[in-house]
Amino acid sequence: MIALGQDEIAKYPFLADAGQYLKDKGFSLEQFGTDPDLKQLIDKAYDRILVAADGKIYKSDLIEDHVSKEAALPREVFSFLLAIVLLKLCGMHTLIKRFALAEARRAEKYLERDLSNISDESKKELAIRVIDDLFSVQVEKQDDYFVIPVSDYLKHSINFHEREWKLINRHIENGLVFLTPHETVRLIRKELGTYINSKIINAKTPAMIPGFEDSVNKLALLSKKFATFTVTTGEYPPCIKHAIDVLEKGENLPHSGRFMLATFLLSKGQTVNQIAPLFKNAPDYNQRITLYQLNHLAGTSGSGTQYSCPSCEKLKTQSLCFATSECDNIINPLQFGKKRK
Amino acid sequence: MQESDIKFLEESFKKYYFEHFDLIRVPERTSEREFGYQKFNSGMTRHIQIKDDKELHLLFMQNVPSDVYCSNAYYSFPNLPMNEKDWKEADLIFDIDAKDLNLLCRESHTISICNECNEISKKLKQCRKCNSTKLEKKSLPCKNCIDSSKDEVFKLFKILVDDFAINKENIHVYFSGNEGFHVYVYNSQFQQIGSRERSELSDYIMLRGAIPETFGMKKFKPNRSSFPDFDDKGWKGRFSKYMYGTKSKRSKIISELLVNGYSSFQKTLDNVSENIGVKIDPNVTMDIHRIFRLPGSINSKSGLTKILCKDISKFDPYNEASFLSDDTIEILANSPLEFKLKNKKFGPYNNEKVTVPIFAAVYMICKKLARIA
Numbered sequence: 099m100i101a102l103g104q105d106e107i108a109k110y111p112f113l114a115d116a117g118q119y120l121k122d123k124g125f126s127l128e129q130f131g132t133d134p135d136l137k138q139l140i141d142k143a144y145d146r147i148l149v150a151a152d153g154k155i156y157k158s159d160l161i162e163d164h165v166s167k168e169a170a171l172p173r174e175v176f177s178f179l180l181a182i183v184l185l186k187l188c189g190m191h192t193l194i195k196r197f198a199l200a201e202a203r204r205a206e207k208y209l210e211r212d213l214s215n216i217s218d219e220s221k222k223e224l225a226i227r228v229i230d231d232l233f234s235v236q237v238e239k240q241d242d243y244f245v246i247p248v249s250d251y252l253k254h255s256i257n258f259h260e261r262e263w264k265l266i267n268r269h270i271e272n273g274l275v276f277l278t279p280h281e282t283v284r285l286i287r288k289e290l291g292t293y294i295n296s297k298i299i300n301a302k303t304p305a306m307i308p309g310f311e312d313s314v315n316k317l318a319l320l321s322k323k324f325a326t327f328t329v330t331t332g333e334y335p336p337c338i339k340h341a342i343d344v345l346e347k348g349e350n351l352p353h354s355g356r357f358m359l360a361t362f363l364l365s366k367g368q369t370v371n372q373i374a375p376l377f378k379n380a381p382d383y384n385q386r387i388t389l390y391q392l393n394h395l396a397g398t399s400g401s402g403t404q405y406s407c408p409s410c411e412k413l414k415t416q417s418l419c420f421a422t423s424e425c426d427n428i429i430n431p432l433q434f435g436k437k438r439k
Numbered sequence: 440m441q442e443s444d445i446k447f448l449e450e451s452f453k454k455y456y457f458e459h460f461d462l463i464r465v466p467e468r469t470s471e472r473e474f475g476y477q478k479f480n481s482g483m484t485r486h487i488q489i490k491d492d493k494e495l496h497l498l499f500m501q502n503v504p505s506d507v508y509c510s511n512a513y514y515s516f517p518n519l520p521m522n523e524k525d526w527k528e529a530d531l532i533f534d535i536d537a538k539d540l541n542l543l544c545r546e547s548h549t550i551s552i553c554n555e556c557n558e559i560s561k562k563l564k565q566c567r568k569c570n571s572t573k574l575e576k577k578s579l580p581c582k583n584c585i586d587s588s589k590d591e592v593f594k595l596f597k598i599l600v601d602d603f604a605i606n607k608e609n610i611h612v613y614f615s616g617n618e619g620f621h622v623y624v625y626n627s628q629f630q631q632i633g634s635r636e637r638s639e640l641s642d643y644i645m646l647r648g649a650i651p652e653t654f655g656m657k658k659f660k661p662n663r664s665s666f667p668d669f670d671d672k673g674w675k676g677r678f679s680k681y682m683y684g685t686k687s688k689r690s691k692i693i694s695e696l697l698v699n700g701y702s703s704f705q706k707t708l709d710n711v712s713e714n715i716g717v718k719i720d721p722n723v724t725m726d727i728h729r730i731f732r733l734p735g736s737i738n739s740k741s742g743l744t745k746i747l748c749k750d751i752s753k754f755d756p757y758n759e760a761s762f763l764s765d766d767t768i769e770i771l772a773n774s775p776l777e778f779k780l781k782n783k784k785f786g787p788y789n790n791e792k793v794t795v796p797i798f799a800a801v802y803m804i805c806k807k808l809a810r811i812a
Binding site (some may be wrong): 184248249252253255256261262264265266267268269270271272274277332353354381382383391400404411412414415416 | 520521522554572573574575602603604605631632635636638639640641642643646647648649650652653654672673674675721722725749
């Protein structure tokens with residue numbers, strides 16, 4: 099574990115060992131529930147979660163990297179640790195996810211600032227080390243940019259759907275991708291979120307602490323707001339329509355297209371016997387093979403793995419995507435026509 | 440395929456494997472690979488583990504396969520079912536196939552075999568005899584096909600070396616045995632990346648999914664200074680050379696691009712991608728569990744050998760990949776197209792009995808354009 103200074107713990111509180119930190123400062127959780135002065139911190143923690151649930155980033159008391167007042171530092175860390183306690187007591191996963199993401203974005207800001215810090219070499223080194231230790235991405239400084247191996251870049255960038263993150267839209271030299279400090283940090287946002295999320299999930303859930311009940315109850319109410327309902331139009335997306343068209347005309351649909359069509363329809367609940375006749379017109383149709391392959395995809399034969407419909411990204415690469423405006427930035431054909439209510 | 444044809448092909452293949460086993464390149468870390476094979480008129484047998492070349496030799500002699508395959512992936516347990524194999528890593532592979540290059544010559548050397556009535560003709564849309572649309576197409580690739588595929592290999596090679604810093608010695612190019620080339624990359628930083636990462640790598644190599652901003656065209660307030668230069672590294676430099684032609688035209692072309700605007704630039708990019716993107720088959724590169732034709736084995740689509748190209752610019756598959764016997768045999772040939780093998784011309788044949796060398800007989804039978812008389 100990286101040795102952290104005072105300012106660093108406030109910036110990256112998830113790196114601290116929560117229990118140890120409280121002990122070092124001479125506090126127990128029970129005190130926060132009873133001591134009127136400390137109880138304010140529960141409200142602060144609650145606010146921190148509320149801001150996160152709203153999709154915003156918690157505004158801390160840190161000014162320009164430094165703690166505004168000597169006393170603010172423990173408060174800053176306590177509110178984070180108490181927020182985790184509240185989340186554990188409440189047990190709502192949607193809130194934990196939102197909180198982890200917001201905290202990741204908060205830490206991202208500091209990481210970025212530390213990376214671009216020209217006056218303080220040690221801050222930059224810490225940021226580079228955090229990125230390397232937590233996410234095994236080896237960042238190196240080259241002129242005004244940070245460079246990382248293409249293979250490391252790809253492992254993270256494939257989680258982005260924006261086109262500017264595609265490798266083709268990056269500057270590459272000698273097997274390295276060139277990134278700004280902002281991009282370097284943005285690249286690991288999801289992993290940072292996952293890291294914080296898993297730290298919360300893996301933390302022990304304490305028994306209810308007197309004085310915490312109100313905030314926990316309020317959180318439980320809050321999380322209900324995020325339950326979503328979806329309705330579907332039932333219409334097929336253009337890629338699927340196209341594939342069916344091709345087959346109906348008796349033209350050849352490539353293997354990848356057949357895979358897409360079959361997995362899509364299977365996911366929509368159709369049976370192998372319902373799907374098989376679609377392929378009758380294919381130039382190389384063979385009933386026995388078609389049934390064998392469909393059963394394989396459905397997981398009813400072979401390894402038992404149920405194959406899922408490929409993502410839009412993959413279909414684009416395979417020239418099977420015929421997106422229309424109705425697709426509305428979905429990332430998998432199965433989402434087509436689904437409206438959140 | 441009829442019994443007598445299969446018997447003939449098996450005998451010819453067996454003789455080849457007996458005499459030319461030295462051409463078979465047993466891949467490194469043999470026992471970590473998955474092998475598979477097919478016999479004529481039969482399905483695939485895969486999930487086979489092989490210890491060394493002796494065991495491989497035995498497989499050839501015992502089974503007389505029509506095709507033999509080997510994984511680019513390394514597994515802890517190559518003989519177990521797919522999800523128990525424990526995938527470790529995989530060499531990076533690219534497939535360049537003449538049929539994917541949209542070449543104009545294509546139609547002139549492709550014929551169709553009707554699935555219903557077996558009629559062979561140069562008509563490609565519908566059977567001329569029974570009007571069925573269920574046609575199997577066979578192509579006898581020409582010099583233009585091979586040369587155009589080679590151009591793609593050169594383009595790919597340059598990107599691998601220049602952009603990805605891959606050591607030239609770690610890139611091996613093989614003639615696929617039919618219509619294209621397989622490019623293997625060993626020991627690169629990409630050994631351990633998964634399927635989605637490889638798909639991204641393919642898009643890069645094919646120049647797909649680029650946005651105008653990448654080549655200097657901004658959506659708002661575009662300006663001249665952000666456009667790429669002739670000597671830029673990577674796609675920016677290649678884009679410049681293609682778009683500007685010469686350094687002196689740079690300024691004029693940029694003015695045109697700016698006048699035409701952002702959305703027109705996106706169309707220009709699609710066109711550029713079609714012209715200078717490398718035409719690899721992305722499905723092959725992103726598949727990390729595939730088994731590939733084993734180098735040195737015969738491709739049953741042609742009877743030619745998948746062979747390492749030491750000097751690809753001079754490589755002539757119709758001379759250097761045909762290793763079968765010069766002895767002659769009588770066949771019933773029905774090939775509307777003529778072709779050249781080992782510097783000899785054959786065909787066209789109109790359903791006639793001819794006596795030809797075994798290498799040519801195998802070629803035609805594999806292409807379903809002849810049978811044993």
